[in-house]
Amino acid sequence: MAAMRAAGLEPLEPYATSMTAWRCRCTSCGNEVTPTLMRIRRGGGCKFCAAHGIDLAGASKVYVITHQEWNAVKIGIGACTGYTSRLIQHERQGWQVYQARDYTTGAAAQDVEQAVLGRLREAGLAPYLTRDIMPNGWTETCSAERITAGKIWAMVEEETRNTEDPYAPRAGGRPRATVLIDADAAAAEMRACGYEPLVPYPGRTNATWPSRCTTCGHEGRPTFNAVRNAGQRCRICRTKEAQGKRSAANAPKALETMRAAGLEPLEPYPGNATPWRCRCTGCGRETTPTYSNVNGGSSGCRFCAFNSATDEQASAEVRAAGFEPLEPYPGRTTDRWRCRCSCGNEIATRLTSVRSGVKSCVKCRRSGGYTDPQTAAAEARAAGFEPLETYPGKTTDKWRCRCRCGTDVTLTLTSIRRGRSKCGTCSRPATQRSGVSTKCDARQEHLF
Incomplete structure (x- = not known):
């Protein structure tokens, strides 16, 4: 009651709720209005005394306009005076006035407009234009193919006869919006x-x-x-206060859930998605899961779930896979860890890769691993090739050798390991090799 009277409104009925329309009488203009207490607390007041929007206590008119290009018809209200009036703005966009009627107050014009719009919506005539085409007043448009401007104007005339005008017009000018505050x-x-x-x-x-x-x-x-x-x-204070209330309500359930998962909390419940420092009752290590993950079914202790490791455990795993760590364990299984492969190549691997089965670097997978020159030469001789130069270093590098038939060939250690034991000359049939020699001898005799 005090808030309403401070806003210049005298209640005419008992208070219900802050969101319920409350019938009051304005002490300034004498009109009856029905604002809510919430609207008054947000700075609202009497709609007839408002310094913005449609002047409900001043003269106004209802108009029906058409647009040939858009094939649309529209009903609207407004004071329609001055350079910035709504009707003049519509005329600049190509609208043409079909009919217009003056009313003593904007409230009476608004009642007629709302009554006509209600009849149009009941007839299934949804807004025809969109906000992109017509930002102001698009909800009051209809398709000219479904209803004509004459039918809408006939509704305006009928609602004008049926609607009473109990509103008193304002005697003076409209109040200004500026309020002087120290x-x-x-x-x-x-x-x-x-x-x-x-x-x-x-x-x-x-x-x-x-x-x-x-x-x-x-x-x-x-x-x-x-x-x-x-x-x-302050919104930050409101958020923290709301979070504190939710945390206090969820703390008992969260504590039971963590203990059921084998975790003993070491600090108060921090929240749903905040890491919670706990000690695992299984392995005794300290971990920081979130209540959201544990409540969702995930394993609480990352060490017991094999998703993490200590420095000693991680180093032992990578050494078993053929890597020598060059720096301390970074702390997470997905972090890059600089190591040296058994072939001598420095790489940046991850503990997750080692656990998934990676046991060599990219160079090892491409070249088949490191092979010393003596072993490579022994493999080549066992296959029937005598090296003519030092082993180049990689199994995919070309290596010049001599076949057992005396032909010099260029091959790779990879091809030898895949089963190659002959050169191209040895692979031909004997008749073909003899034919080639006969032709060569005949050609030499002809030349000499």
Whole structure:
């Protein structure tokens, strides 16, 4: 009741809830209005005395307009005076006035418009244009193919005869939106609500005012209107307060869930998705799972789940796979770890790769591993080839050798390991080799 009277409204019925329409009478214009207490606390008031939007206490008119290019028809209301009137704006976009009717108050014009729109929606005539085509008033448009402007105007005439006009027009001009507020008094109110202004008063109650919360230090941009009328607090403080309430309510259940998973918490419940420092009752190590993961069914201890390892355990695993660590274990199984392969190549591997079965570097997988020159020469001789040069170093490098038939060939150790034991000359049939020799001898005799 005090909040309503402070806003210039005298209640005409008992209070119900903050979201229920409350029938009141404005002490300034005498009109009956039905705002909610929530709207009044957010800075609202009498719709007839409002300094913005449609002037419900001043003269207005209902109009029906058409657009040939868009093939649309529209109903609307407005004061329709001045260079920036809504009707003039529509005419600039190509709309043409079909009919218009004057009313003593904008409230009466609004009742007629809403009654006609209700009949159109009941007939299944949804908004025809979209917000992209017509930002202002697109919800009041219809397709000209489904209904004509004449039928809509006939509805306007009928609703005008059936609708009474109990609203009293305003005697003077419309009140101005500017409200003079002392800057020092506004800053004092902000400090009393827990804000320290960072700049002087911006001059308007609905303008953002950069301020710092005196509780948490967060810098925000609240409006003086929201702080004074709605009691708006710092959003960071509100979030922390809500999180604290949820944490206090979920703490007993979270504690039971963690202990059931074999984890003993070492600190109070931090929240659903925050790492929670616990000790595993199985292996005795300290781990930091989240309650969300454990409650979702995942294993609580990462060490017992083989998703992590100590420095000694990780080093033993990579050495068993043929790698020698060159630096301490980075801490996570997915972190890159600089090691030396058994072939002497330095690589950056991961513990997850080693656990998945990787036992050699890329060079080893491509070349078949390191082979010393003596072993390579022994393999070549066993296959029937005598090396003519030193082993090049990799099994895929070309290596010049002599076959047992006396032909010099170029091959690779990989081909020898795959079963090659003859050169191209040895692979031909004997008749073909003799034919080639006969032709060569005949050609030589002809030349000489």
